[in-house]
Amino acid sequence: MVSKKLTTPEEVLLEKYAGNIDEIMSVLTALQKKQKTPKSKRNYGDNVVVTQNLSKIYKVGKQKIKALDEVSLEIKQGEYVAITGASGSGKSTLLQLIGALDKPTEGTIEVVAKDISKLSDRALSKFRNQTIGFVFQFFYLQPFLNLKTNLEVPGMFARTKRKERQKTAESLASSVSLSDRLTHLPNELSGGQMQRAAIARALMNKPNIILADEPTGNLDRKNAFAIMDLFDTVRDTFNTTVIVVTHDAELASRADREIKMQDGRVIS
Amino acid sequence: MIRLSDAFTLSVTKLKTRRVRLVVTTVVSGLFFVVLAFASSVFNGTIKSVEEFSADGFGSRYITRVDGISGPDDYSMYENKDLIAQAKVIDADLIARKKAAAKELGLTYEPTLEQASVVPTGPNGTEGLNDTPQIQELLRGAKIEQSKGFFASLDKAQKEYDVIARYQSISLGNTGMYGPVTNLPTMVVIKDNKEKTASDSNQYQYGLTGIASLPVGLTLMNDPVLDAFLLPEQSFVVGDNGSLPIIAPYTAAEEILGLGKLPSSASSKVRLDRLKEVRSQVSGKTVEVCLRNQASLERQQLAEQQQLELETNKNKKGYIRPELIYEKSAKPCQDVVVQRDVRSAYTKKETAKQEEFDRRFGKQDASQRIVTFKIVGVVSDPPNFGGFSVKSLISSLLTSNLGSGWFVPFSAKDSLPEYSSLYADADKITNFNNGVYFELASPEEAKRFAKEKTCNFDFFSGEDPSKLCIEKGTPFYLTSFGSNSVALNDAKTGFQNFYFKAALVIALISAIIMMGTVGKVIADSRRETAVFRAIGAKRIDIAQIYILYSLMLGVIVAVFSVGAGYFLASILNARSADGLTIDALIAYNSSNLDRTFSIVGFNSKELLGLVGIIILAGLVSAVGPLISNLKRNPIRDMRDER
Numbered sequence: 014m015v016s017k018k019l020t021t022p023e024e025v026l027l028e029k030y031a032g033n034i035d036e037i038m039s040v041l042t043a044l045q046k047k048q049k050t051p052k053s054k055r056n057y058g059d060n061v062v063v064t065q066n067l068s069k070i071y072k073v074g075k076q077k078i079k080a081l082d083e084v085s086l087e088i089k090q091g092e093y094v095a096i097t098g099a100s101g102s103g104k105s106t107l108l109q110l111i112g113a114l115d116k117p118t119e120g121t122i123e124v125v126a127k128d129i130s131k132l133s134d135r136a137l138s139k140f141r142n143q144t145i146g147f148v149f150q151f152f153y154l155q156p157f158l159n160l161k162t163n164l165e166v167p168g169m170f171a172r173t174k175r176k177e178r179q180k181t182a183e184s185l186a187s188s189v190s191l192s193d194r195l196t197h198l199p200n201e202l203s204g205g206q207m208q209r210a211a212i213a214r215a216l217m218n219k220p221n222i223i224l225a226d227e228p229t230g231n232l233d234r235k236n237a238f239a240i241m242d243l244f245d246t247v248r249d250t251f252n253t254t255v256i257v258v259t260h261d262a263e264l265a266s267r268a269d270r271e272i273k274m275q276d277g278r279v280i281s
Numbered sequence: 282m283i284r285l286s287d288a289f290t291l292s293v294t295k296l297k298t299r300r301v302r303l304v305v306t307t308v309v310s311g312l313f314f315v316v317l318a319f320a321s322s323v324f325n326g327t328i329k330s331v332e333e334f335s336a337d338g339f340g341s342r343y344i345t346r347v348d349g350i351s352g353p354d355d356y357s358m359y360e361n362k363d364l365i366a367q368a369k370v371i372d373a374d375l376i377a378r379k380k381a382a383a384k385e386l387g388l389t390y391e392p393t394l395e396q397a398s399v400v401p402t403g404p405n406g407t408e409g410l411n412d413t414p415q416i417q418e419l420l421r422g423a424k425i426e427q428s429k430g431f432f433a434s435l436d437k438a439q440k441e442y443d444v445i446a447r448y449q450s451i452s453l454g455n456t457g458m459y460g461p462v463t464n465l466p467t468m469v470v471i472k473d474n475k476e477k478t479a480s481d482s483n484q485y486q487y488g489l490t491g492i493a494s495l496p497v498g499l500t501l502m503n504d505p506v507l508d509a510f511l512l513p514e515q516s517f518v519v520g521d522n523g524s525l526p527i528i529a530p531y532t533a534a535e536e537i538l539g540l541g542k543l544p545s546s547a548s549s550k551v552r553l554d555r556l557k558e559v560r561s562q563v564s565g566k567t568v569e570v571c572l573r574n575q576a577s578l579e580r581q582q583l584a585e586q587q588q589l590e591l592e593t594n595k596n597k598k599g600y601i602r603p604e605l606i607y608e609k610s611a612k613p614c615q616d617v618v619v620q621r622d623v624r625s626a627y628t629k630k631e632t633a634k635q636e637e638f639d640r641r642f643g644k645q646d647a648s649q650r651i652v653t654f655k656i657v658g659v660v661s662d663p664p665n666f667g668g669f670s671v672k673s674l675i676s677s678l679l680t681s682n683l684g685s686g687w688f689v690p691f692s693a694k695d696s697l698p699e700y701s702s703l704y705a706d707a708d709k710i711t712n713f714n715n716g717v718y719f720e721l722a723s724p725e726e727a728k729r730f731a732k733e734k735t736c737n738f739d740f741f742s743g744e745d746p747s748k749l750c751i752e753k754g755t756p757f758y759l760t761s762f763g764s765n766s767v768a769l770n771d772a773k774t775g776f777q778n779f780y781f782k783a784a785l786v787i788a789l790i791s792a793i794i795m796m797g798t799v800g801k802v803i804a805d806s807r808r809e810t811a812v813f814r815a816i817g818a819k820r821i822d823i824a825q826i827y828i829l830y831s832l833m834l835g836v837i838v839a840v841f842s843v844g845a846g847y848f849l850a851s852i853l854n855a856r857s858a859d860g861l862t863i864d865a866l867i868a869y870n871s872s873n874l875d876r877t878f879s880i881v882g883f884n885s886k887e888l889l890g891l892v893g894i895i896i897l898a899g900l901v902s903a904v905g906p907l908i909s910n911l912k913r914n915p916i917r918d919m920r921d922e923r
Contacts, residue, residue: 114815135819142817153812157294169287170817218817 055269058090058121061221061254062111067120068277069106080106082277083120090221093248093255095265098274104258105226107274110226111256112145113137125221142170146253149226152207155197156221160186160210161195167217178217185213188250189243205236212243216251223247225257229264241267283822285829292829295802296837306798306834306870310791311842317784318846321891323853326882334865343727344506345718347430347438348748348758349711350736358423359410360402368398368416374608375415375642382641386634408868414643421706428711429513434756435717442730443722448503450716453689453697454496465703467578471569471613471651473916490532490662495570495654498530498686501697506718507690508656509863512564513629516656525696528658528688534563537656549859555868557874560659568654571614572698577647584609584617604628614651650698660688735759777887784891788898791838795902799831803906810910820911825841827907828900837900839892850881 040180069081081103089093096104109115110122113129122130125144141147141200146167154163161182168178186192191202199207208228215223225244229237241264244255257268265271273281296303314728356363376392383390396417402409410416439447454468469476470492477493504517510528511517517526535542535555543555573581584607594600604624607617624632640646696698707715721727734757736750750756803810810823862878 112815131523138814138819138822141815147812147815149812153808155291155294155809157297158290162290164566166291166813167816169283169291170813170819172284175284175286214816 034151049054057092058252060087061090061125062086062088062124062256063121064107064110065121067107067110067122068118069103069110069115072116079277081110081117082143084274084279085120086272086279088254088256089198091248091252093245093269095268095270096255096256096258096272096274097260097262097265099260101276104260104274108224108226108256108258108279111222112147113140141260142167142263143218144221146218146220146223147216148208148211148215148223148228150227150230152199152204152211152231154207154210154214156199159196159198160191160202163199163210164214164217167214171218173218181217182213185216186210188216188247189213203236204232205239208232208236208240209243212240214248216247216253217249219251220253222254224257227254227258227260229259236269237261237264244268282350282825283818285466288822288825288829292825292833295806295826295830296833298805299798299802302798302801303834303837306795307838307841310794310898311838311895313790314784314838314842314891315845315849316890317891318843319849320776320846321780321884321887322850322882323880324882325887326854326880327883328880330861330865330878330880334878342720343722343724345727345730346760347435347719348760349428349434350756350758350810358420358427360407361410361423364419364423365399365408367419368410371415371419372398372413379638379642382638386638388634388638390638391655392687393409420711425706425709428709430751431711431756432709434751437814438730438734438757439719442719443726444501444719445506445722446720447671447710448718448720449691450503450718451704452715453499453501453704458459466562466572466574466699468499468652469571469573469614470495474613476571477615490530491536492568494530494533495568495687500686500688501691501694501873502688506638507688508661510688511656512560512656512658515564515774517657517692518689519693519696520655522653523696524653524655525689525693526657527568528660529563529568529656530662530687531659531689532662533568534559534656534659535565537566537568538551538562543650543792549863552863553866553874556863560874563656563659564566566656568656569613570652570654571649572652573614573649574645574647576645577616577649580607580617580647581609583607601824614649616647616649622822652698654687658688659895660686709773731759778862780887781890783896784894788894788901791895792898792901795831795834795838795899796905798833799827799899800906802830803827803903803910806915807910810913823911824907827903827910829901831903834898834902835896836892841894842895843892845890847881854880 017064063086065085067081067084068079071078071080079177084107085104096107098104106115110117111124113124113132116130121128124140127140129137129140134187139278154160155166158166161179164182164185165175165178168181173181183192186195189212191206191213194202194206194210199210202210208231212223212225212228215225223244228244229240232240241257245267247253248255255268257265259265262271271281289629333418372395379390379395380392382388396411396413397593398411398413399408400411401407410420412420435447438444471477472492494561507517507528515526519525519911529537532542538559540559543552546556587603587606591602591606602621604622605619606621608620610616610618689697694704711717713804719730734755736755736758810818813823813826858878858880861880862876866874866876
C-alpha cells in the first residue's frame with residue numbers, strides 16, 4: 014500500500030478522527046465559527062449573572078463547611094466562561110447556585126436580572142426550565158427513551174406542543190450532528206454522542222445560559238475537545254452564555270474567560 | 282402539570298426498569314386477586330348457567346312450603362276428655378251392636394277381645410285415645426277442627442304477601458294420610474308380570490330410588506308445579522285406557538327402560554347419551570301397580586303363610602294340613618286361589634256367618650285392581666352429597682326437584698280409584714303428608730315472608746312451640762321448595778358482600794407488596810428525579826409521573842389477576858363443564874339438550890370493582906415513597922450518585 018501525503022485540512026481531520034464524520038463535522042463547524050469571530054473581537058451583551066458576596070455554608074453533622082466565600086462576579090450574555098479549580102474549590106457549588114438548584118447562605122445572586130434566592134420552588138422550576146440548560150458529567154439521558162424523545166424532555170416540562178418540540182429536537186440533533194441517531198437509544202450511542210445529545214437537550218427551551226458541570230469528565234481527550242468546541246459553536250449560534258466547570262486548564266483555555274477558584278474564593 | 286401523554290411516556294420508562302422485580306411484584310401481589318377473580322368467575326358463571334337452565338325448569342320460581350306448627354296441642358287431641366267420652370260411647374255402641382248381631386247370627390262374640398278406643402296411659406288413671414278403626418271418623422273431625430287455625434293463618438298470610446299462587450300436595454303413598462287406617466288400599470308395584478312382595482314396599486323407606494319408590498312416594502300435586510317437568514309432546518290428560526299421567530324420578534325411568542345404573546366413573550358423553558336415551562324412550566311408557574284393599578292384602582299374606590307352612594312341614598309325619606288352603610294367583614293383582622277346601626258344611630256355614638258379621642261392621646270383601654300410570658315427565662332424584670370439591674358444591678346447587686317422588690297432577694285426581702271417598706277431607710287437614718305451598722312473586726317477597734312468619738323456636742326450651750309461635754305471629758315452618766332459587770339469590774348478595782370485603786383486605790396486603798416495588802423504583806430514580814428537577818420539572822410533575830406509574834402497575838396487576846383468574850376458571854370449566862351440563866340437564870329437565878353449563882362468567886360490577894380496588898392499591902402503594910422522594914434535595918441526590 015502506498016501512503017498518500019495529506020494536503021487539505023479535511024484530509025488531516027479524516028486521518029485524525031478515523032473517519033468519524035460526526036466528530037469531523039463538529040470540529041469543522043467549530044473551526045469555521047472561530048475563524049468568523051476571533052475571541053478578542055467579541056461583543057457581549059448585558060450581565061446575565063451577577064453575584065455579590067455570595068457565600069454557601071454546608072452543615073455536615075456539627076461541622077460547618079464554607080463551600081463559597083464571598084464570591085462576587087459578573088458574566089455577560091454570550092460569554093463562554095470556564096470555572097476552574099481543584100476539587101473542593103467551590104466551582105460546582107457556584108454553578109448550582111447560578112442554576113437555582115440551591116440557595117445561598119449569604120450574599121445575592123441575580124440571573125437574567127432576577128434575584129433567584131427569593132423565588133418560590135414553583136418559580137424556580139420554571140426559571141430552570143426556561144432560563145437554564147444543564148449539562149452533566151454523566152449525561153443523564155433517559156435509558157428507555159430514544160434520542161429524539163430524550164431531547165424533548167425539557168419541552169415536556171415546559172408544556173411545549175408536541176409538534177413544535179419534535180421540530181426543535183430534530184433541528185438541535187442536526188446542530189450537534191446526531192440527525193441519523195434520532196431513533197437510537199442512549200446505550201446505542203458513544204460517550205461523545207451522548208454528551209452532544211445532552212447539550213442539545215439543554216438547548217431545547219432556548220435558555221439564556223448553559224451550565225455544564227465537568228461535561229468532559231467522562232470523555233476521552235479527543236471527545237473532550239470536541240465538546241468544548243461545540244459549546245463555542247452553541248454560543249455563537251444561539252448567543253447563549255456558556256458556563257463550564259472543569260478542572261482541566263487545557264480545556265478551559267477554549268473558553269473566552271477563565272474564572273479560577275480556590276477554597277471557595279475567586280482568585281482570578 | 283405536564284401533559285398526560287408526556288407523563289405517560291415518562292412513566293412507561295419506569296416500568297421498563299427492574300423488569301424481574303415488576304414480574305415478581307405482579308405475580309405476588311396479584312395472587313390473592315387471582316383467587317378473587319377466579320371465585321367471581323366461577324360463582325357468576327355458575328349462577329348464570331343455573332339461571333339459564335332454570336328458565337327451562339323450576340329453578341327461577343320462588344315457592345315456599347308452609348307447614349303449621351305442631352306441638353303438644355296436636356297430641357293433646359288424644360287426651361281430649363270430650364273425644365275420649367265420645368270414643369267410649371262409640372266403643373259401647375259398637376259392642377252393643379256386635380252383641381246383637383252375634384246373637385242374631387248365632388255367633389259367639391267376646392267383647393273383651395275388641396280393640397278398645399280408650400286405653401290407660403298412666404298409673405294415675407289417665408286415659409288416651411287409641412287409633413281404632415271405629416273412631417277414625419271422630420279423629421278426622423277433630424283434626425279438621427284443629428287444622429282450622431292453620432288454614433285461617435294461611436289465608437291471612439296469603440293476603441299479606443305477594444302470593445301469586447297457592448298449591449297443595451297430598452301424599453297418596455303407603456304412609457297413608459290418616460295413620461294406620463284399615464280401609465286405605467296398599468300399592469304393590471307390578472314388575473316383570475309379578476307383584477313385588479308387600480313386605481318390600483308397604484313400609485316407608487328412606488332413600489328408596491327407582492320403581493320401588495313409587496308406593497311410598499306417590500303424591501298429588503298441582504299441574505302448574507308439575508308443568509316444568511313434562512316431557513315433549515306429553516300432557517296431563519288421562520289416557521283412553523284410564524292410564525294416569527305421572528312424573529317419574531330419573532332413576533325409576535332408567536329402571537323402567539331396563540337400563541342399569543351408570544357407574545360414577547362414566548364419562549360425560551356416556552351420561553349425556555343415557556340422558557337422551559331415557560328422555561326419548563321413557564316418554565309414554567307405563568308402570569303398573571296393584572291396589573289391594575286390606576282384606577285382599579290379608580288373604581295374600583295368609584296364602585303366603587300357608588304355602589310357607591306347607592313347604593316347611595311337607596316331610597313331617599303326622600302333620601295335618603289345613604282344611605282350607607289358599608295360594609297366590611299366577612297372574613298379578615288377582616285374589617288368592619283356593620288350593621284345597623275340605624271343610625265340612627257346618628264349618629263353611631259358620632265361616633259364612635262370621636263373614637256376614639264382619640261385613641256388617643265394615644270389613645270389605647277382598648278387592649284388587651291394577652292401576653296403570655303413564656310416564657309423562659321426569660324429575661331428578663335428590664342430589665347426593667359429594668364432598669367439598671368445587672364441582673360437587675356446584676352440583677349441589679343444581680336442585681330443581683320435588684323431592685324423591687312420583688307425581689300425579691291434581692287434574693287427574695278424579696281418575697284415581699276411590700279418591701273422592703278416601704281423600705275427601707285432604708285439603709282441610711294439615712299434617713306431614715299434606716303440603717301447602719305459596720309461590721311468591723319475587724325472592725325479596727319470599728325472604729320477607731320467611732323472615733316474618735317462620736317460627737324460630739328452641740325445641741329444648743320445654744315451652745309449647747305452637748302457642749309461643751302463634752302468639753308471636755309466626756305460625757309457620759317455612760322451607761324453600763323445588764329449587765334453590767331463593768338460596769341462590771341470597772348467595773349472590775352474600776357472595777358480593779364477602780367478595781368486596783375480601784378484596785379490600787387483599788388490596789391492603791397487595792398495596793404493601795406493591796409499595797416495596799414502587800418504593801424501590803422511586804428510590805432508584807432519585808438521581809433521575811434530580812435531573813428532571815434540574816431541567817425544570819416541578820414537584821407536581823414528578824408526582825404525576827410516579828402516580829401514573831403506580832396506576833399502570835395497578836393496571837398490570839389487575840390485568841394479570843383478572844386474566845389468570847379467568848384462565849383458571851376456564852381450566853376448571855374445561856374439566857367439569859360436561860359433567861355439570863349433564864347434572865343441570867337432568868335437574869332442570871331441559872328440553873334443549875344442546876344447552877351447556879359454563880362456570881366461566883363475568884359480573885361487570887365485581888370485575889370493575891376488583892380492577893378499581895387493585896388500581897387503588899397501586900396508588901396507595903405510591904403515596905409513602907413519593908412523599909419521601911419529593912421531600913429530598915435533588916442536589917444532594919445528584920451529589921450522592923457520583
